[in-house]
Amino acid sequence: MATTILEICRVPAPPGAAADLSLPLTFFDIPWLHFHPIRRLLFYDYPCSKPYFLETVAPKLKESLSLTLRHYLPLAGDLIFPLNSEKKPEIQYVAGESAVSLTIAESASDFHHLTGNHARDADQFYEFVPEIDPVTDESEYQRVPVVALKVTLFPGRGICVGFANLHCLGDASSVVGFIKAWASISKLGGDEEEFLTKHAESLPILDRSVINDPLGIDTIFWKVIRDVPLKSSSFPLPTNRVRATYILRQADIEKLKDFVLAKKPGLLQVSSFVVTASYVWTCFVKSEEQVDDDDVLEFFIFAADIRARIDPPVPASYFGNCLGYGAAKIEHKQLVGGEGFVIAAEAIADQIKNRVNNKEEVLKGAENWLSEINKMKTIRAFGVSGSPKFDLSSADFGWGRARKLEVVSIDGEKHSMSLCKSRDSEGGLEVGISLPKARMDAFAAIFEEGLRF
Template identity: 50%
Template sequence: MTTVLETCRIPPPKGAAAELLLQLSFFDMMWLHFNTTRRLIFYNHPCSEAEFFNTIVPNLKHSLSLTLKHHLLVAANLLYPLDADNSKPAFRYISGDSVSLTIAVSGLDFDELVASHARESDQFYDLLPRTPKMSDEGSYQIVPLISLQVTLFPGRGICVGLSNHHSLSDGRSILGFMKAWAMINKSGDDKVFVSRNVESLPSFERPICKDSSRLNGIFWDVMKKIPLKPAATHPLPTNRVRASFILRQSDTKNLKNLIFSARPNIDRVSTFVVAAAYVWTTLAKSLGPAGDENEVLIIGADARGRRNALFDPPVAVNYFGNLLGGGVARVEHRKLAAEDGFFAAAEAIVDEMKAKIYDGDEFLKSPENLLTEMPKYRNMRALAMVGSPKLDFTEADFGWGEAEKVEVLSLDGGGYSVSLSNSGDGDLVVGMSLTKEEMEAFASMFATGLYM
């Protein structure tokens, strides 16, 4: 159904920096043994195969090369030491390094793929690039960091797929790279991109704090004991279906009002809080009792721009890399699944965000606690919030308009995850990946619960 026509390597243009060598920070090391982050961005852009091959593909290759000039780290490799006791991992770019770009044509049903109802997850992986294999070089394993694929649906649309090693960066940085590529492709060169970002071109130097050396050592001592495995780009079969659910502005307003009425003591009730609480309780009720009596919600937080005990001055918002922390809200299953479980969830989320994120950035004071805290939740049913409505990949306009749909294939991994994104008109899109039976139960409860 999908035919790969070409896989090529795109280097930065001549005149780009000759090399780049950066030690990973502890924020990067946290993600060394995670699977790749996988996204598909769909564009409603009817075009012929002739236009695609003769104009669109050459333009994409040219603009990608220009983008790598400003995002050199994307073209780098991860150097993972074979002698982990005497070396630490690093990112390295040298002249000749490049990014893998696959060009394909698909006969899959574009309208079915961008729909909201439950669809088989496995079919989406035709649109995702394969990650180049690891190799050995002297005393290091060489790990490619990103791969890209552009797939044409003749006469209907285009899909841009990307898979990146999470140690490269978090969602904010990858979004910055994609929007830069899109802007450069749309304008034909990098002049507009540079003029708009002259004060905020991506910065790659790893952030230094007074505890950097100690923290890097602590995290590496843990990570080096875990064998480095090739990233599972295509975890097939997934045995999953994926669907999207809309929380309209009127829905979130209604949910906020319910909290204000029932629990007036809960403050800082944001759209994120009500959306996360609603999805969490809906999932708990639809899945039934968990193995452990407690359930947890993992909440991410971006550390950029925060002046605190760890970073003073704060890390600039144009920093390219990983800078994520956050908190974990915990509620007993019986309370979460109760009739007033939504209020218990909202209260737990607000309390955790106030304790760890809002007031004093507590999550940044002792980052090493993550290494001991996260294993405590191993036997509890966990729901992870992936992405943020603030990180809108639909805004990456290659000249084909804003994207029709974004699918986060990373949700197909083990456990339970949910993506939150904007619909473009102020509503929230909730992305879920579950087994068919779980999805049917969740969908039914999601729709009826909005009228509680």
């Protein structure tokens, strides 16, 4: 391995941050209990020496992380999973004990290669991903940390900041909020007062009473999930995959929108997300060599932040999960046909308009979500992770905008894409894909060819 671990430490919130905290999981959190950790890497251009990194950068990151945890105490806590009990799971923070695991490392790997868009061996990225400590079995419950962090120096080239979190801790809105807060306090040299002056309105709200659950859906879900104990997470190695990034420039996106609207002039919700998701989904399905049944259904699954879309609405800075989802479905033969892209755009736009953006529908049948999630394990589905809305790459630790974001956790899913704003193309989007090499080659050719019209 080209990576050397220099230090593993535990970073607590500052003394006197708060008393003990127990945060119960809601019905939005509980379905994610057995989901793999979300793993993200941010690569930054920052050519510094190892001595400067160890003497200046690393201490500054630790100090700013501690100050950030004052406002984000759940990240220093553990998930408590009760055994043989009616008690429900919670995230527990214990003052004076709870802390976040932070690994400091150095790598001799090729920074330029890792941050390219070309197809790269997916396995190599796991050297920079933090590992969440194993599950601890107690007599009445299981315990596991909710977060792990890793910072890797590429001497003279750059820095990678790696994040791993349990999905039951919170959705992208919540976790990205933490990452940006840590980056901001770090950039401000630990000036917490200035941070609070600028970001007071976006500080996380931990109050679970803002989640309305009159049907007791959390209890319904827990009765199903409690019978399956937690398992320690592990990396999906070898992945037998490569990772590649595809850029859709603003001109490409506008061209795709115009193409859809020329065929379907009355269609609403023809957003950048809709045409990007539709285009990538159709390219992905077409890249498969052979399908036995042309009539088989293909699904596109996407999550959506519904804080403002439910009644009563949930505050934008609520920390936790607050996701609804859409599921577009189309027969395989239609999706790979000449009108496949337009049909896909219509199906996804319909899910956004009539389900995700519809206050009457967005939580309809929520008590059945667990059984629906289990069904999704057996279908032919393509998903999406991340959103340009949260713009994680803008998290600036004082080194500028991130050069590259890699959502490593899509390796552990059947098939999914990551989506974020493009660094190099104003108004453009970056799509991350993880596939076996032969299929990636086929996908790349179809993706490139499809934009020539």
